[in-house]
Amino acid sequence: MASKTELVIGTRNSKLALVQAERISKALGDLHPATKFPWQVVSVRGDVDKTSPFLKFSGPSDAAKNIWTEEMEAKLCSGELDLLVHCLKDMPTNLPDGCVLGAIVHREDPTDALVVKSGLDYKNLADLPAGSVIGTSSTRRKALLKYKYPQLIVEECRGNLDTRLRKLDDPEGPFTAIIVATAGLNRINLSQRITKSLPASEFPYAIGQGALGIELRAGDNSTLDVVRKIEEQPTRWICLAERSLLRTLQGGCSSPVAVNSVVESQNSTELSLRLEGIIIHPHGSSQVSSTSVAVVESDDDAVALGADLAKRLEENGGRALLDEIRVLQHSALV
Structure with missing residues (x-):
């Protein structure tokens, strides 16, 4: 188990997740210079299965989100990890026994972003010709697109941000555009790929989108005191x-x-x-x-x-x- 001079951060193994873990590590380290905040990557089910649509993982509540968290939570509860950094939108609203949401930090722009294939000149969803294929893995985005733009075709597009951008720009690929979180592109310095941030009044976003959630072991009050200092x-x-x-x-x-x-x-x-x-x-x-x-x-x-x-x-x-x-x-x- 980590000593009091070291608190180990758990994170998914993606570019965005690592950037987020590094940001939390630095913010905590700046306030607590006597403590080290290294991070450890954990393979989670949602990253292993990159093809199944999210409807496959549906359940009676928001248990589907466990595909992003449960492997890390097991290591948290065993003491192998001391805190977990998640995109808040990926965290179940009912956490497993022994786990608590310690702090909510660093909310970026929570909107969705339209990203059009390189070389195409469309600027808005309304500009896209009927039959254009839009890629997304989110059931919320799929439903909104079908409701507001029924002339467009919506297809599954899974993977981390880099993977989805490669799928989009593939000359042989089907996608005219994809929709992803604005915050994710901002965090990995790809803001230039945003064709348009979709106004939340027209294209509302996911619960907690853009914010980071720090998950802790229940009863670990010393770590709670540490992370609460960077909360807004x-x-x-x-x-x-x-x-x-x-x-x-x-x-x-x-x-x-x-x-x-x-x-x-x-x-x-x-x-x-x-x-x-x-x-x-x-x-x-x-x-x-x-x-x-x-x-x-x-x-x-x-x-x-x-x-x-x-x-x-x-x-x-x-x-x-x-x-x-x-x-x-x-x-x-x-």
Whole structure:
């Protein structure tokens, strides 16, 4: 087990994950120079299976996201690792016994980015000719594309960012464009590949997208004290509200749930947060949306805001839509 002068960070083995781990290591090291923060890469199921669509991994809640976390969590609980760095959008909203979300940090632009194949001059989704093939691995993005741009063809595009960009630019490949997270491209210094960041008001993003989540062993208060020092309070509250929405709806990586969080005002102790949520049928045939606004002064306030929006969505037709989505998920598994 690591000594108190060394805390080992667990991360996935991708360029983006390693950049994120390095950023957390540096931020922690700057504040705690007497402690070392090395990182260790872990192979996870979501990186091993790079072909199956995410609907294959669907479950009764957001357990599908375990494909990105469970191998690392096993090493965390055994004491081999001391903290895990995740893209927050990949973290289940209900963590396994023995694990806690210690801190939420470094939220970049949470929007999605349209990336058009090199050599093509299209600037917007609306510019693409009918029949253009758009690549994405996200059921949320697929559903939004089918709902808003039914003239386009959506196909599976798995892999890390470098892999997806290679698939896009392959002259023999099928893709006219792909949609990925703006934050990921920014973090690996590929912002120049962004054709357009899609406005969240038109193309809402994934829960927690753009933020990093630091996962710890439950009861490890000394490490919790260390990581909380790099946390940003507004980011924490916004993301807790979003995760509460998803947890209450029991949606997950395979459920097309999207959000747009708008800070209407804030000061040192509170923020007024407008949370806009949407549930989209995976086939793009229908959607349900609603909005909830509250003044947030604590974690409990943030959680209550997300739960309130979930209730509004359910009462507005979301409950029936989620039931239909679960039937589709079950049929994909049998």
